[in-house]
Amino acid sequence: QVHLVESGGGVVQPGWSLRLSCTGSGFSFSAYAMHWVRQAPGKGPEWVALMSYDGTNKFYGDSIKGRFTISRDNSRDTLYLQMDSLRTDDTALYFCARDPGSGVLDYWGQGTLVTVSS
Amino acid sequence: EMVLTQSPATLSVSPGESATLSCRASQSVSSYLTWYQHKPGQAPRLLIYGASTRATGVPARFSGSGSGTEFTLTISSLQSEDFAFYYCQEYNNWPPWTFGQGTKVEIK
Numbered sequence: 407q408v409h410l411v412e413s414g415g416g417v418v419q420p421g422w423s424l425r426l427s428c429t430g431s432g433f434s435f436s437a438y439a440m441h442w443v444r445q446a447p448g449k450g451p452e453w454v455a456l457m458s459y460d461g462t463n464k465f466y467g468d469s470i471k472g473r474f475t476i477s478r479d480n481s482r483d484t485l486y487l488q489m490d491s492l493r494t495d496d497t498a499l500y501f502c503a504r505d506p507g508s509g510v511l512d513y514w515g516q517g518t519l520v521t522v523s524s
Numbered sequence: 525e526m527v528l529t530q531s532p533a534t535l536s537v538s539p540g541e542s543a544t545l546s547c548r549a550s551q552s553v554s555s556y557l558t559w560y561q562h563k564p565g566q567a568p569r570l571l572i573y574g575a576s577t578r579a580t581g582v583p584a585r586f587s588g589s590g591s592g593t594e595f596t597l598t599i600s601s602l603q604s605e606d607f608a609f610y611y612c613q614e615y616n617n618w619p620p621w622t623f624g625q626g627t628k629v630e631i632k
Contacts, residue, residue: 410567441621450625451568451611456618465619501568509615510558512579514568 408432408513410502415518422492426518428485428502433513436460436480439505442487444498445517452498455487456505470496492522526550528612528624536632537602545627547595547612556616559588559597562626563608571610572597599629607631 414426428440442454455476456465464476475488485502499519503511527550537543547557559572570579572588575595585600599606612624 443621443623451613451623453619453621453623456621467620503568508573509556509618509621510570510573511560511613511621512570512573514560514570516565516567 408504410504410513410515412500412502412515412518415500415520417521417523418492419524420493420522422522423488423490424492424520426487426489426500426502426520428487428515430483430485430504433504435483439507440478440485441503441505441511442474442476442485443501443503443511443514444496444520445501446495446498451501454500457485459507489520492520494522494524496520497522526553526614526617526620526622528614528622530610530612530624530627532627533625534628534630536630538632539602539604541602541632543599543602543606543629545597545599545610545629547590547597547624549593549595549614552592553614553616555591556614557588557590557595558613558615559586560611560613561606561608562611568611602629604631 409431412428445451457476473491477486499517501517503514529548531546555575557575560568562568576588611626
């Protein structure tokens with residue numbers, strides 16, 4: 407079955423960097439667009455970034471544009487999120503999600519927690 | 525900027541009763557709306573896409589309706605495993621993808 411596992415979260419100070427990973431299994435990873443979505447404590451989900459199945463197209467949410475970079479390695483079935491210049495308001499549970507190309511996020515991982523605090 | 529407003533924020537329901545959740549869009553999203561269920565510590569689960577189509581494996585007690593700016597998720601005969609958070613999300617004119625703030629369905 408489809409399985410997505412995020413990793414790389416942790417506690418960092420403002421201004422630091424962190425790289426998240428999301429590994430997929432149970433499906434043809436290279437055939438799907440992939441998203442990052444985050445959810446801050448007590449708030450609704452916020453879309454962060456999308457990468458097309460082949461890596462040629464990327465889109466970012468306004469709140470992280472210029473600071474975060476999405477990438478993927480289809481040979482490793484892995485999606486990445488490089489997060490630079492982290493701020494306290496980036497504190498959230500970060501999820502990766504699969505998109506068959508329709509704009510529907512049909513499978514999600516359980517998330518990895520990022521805490522930015524001094 | 526698209527805004528999705530969900531109501532109520534919390535819904536207290538007894539097992540076996542039905543629940544009706546609302547999602548209102550600030551502008552039309554046609555039928556490009558999904559509903560997700562999320563239990564803390566678990567992966568969010570897609571329930572409904574295209575406003576009314578159940579995702580694979582979703583029980584028939586979950587139904588979605590609406591188009592344009594007004595949408596409803598109905599859960600008939602609530603089971604213990606249905607107590608969770610529910611979010612709507614639109615995908616009409618991405619990017620970006622916009623989510624609602626959620627409705628918590630709790631045991632009464």
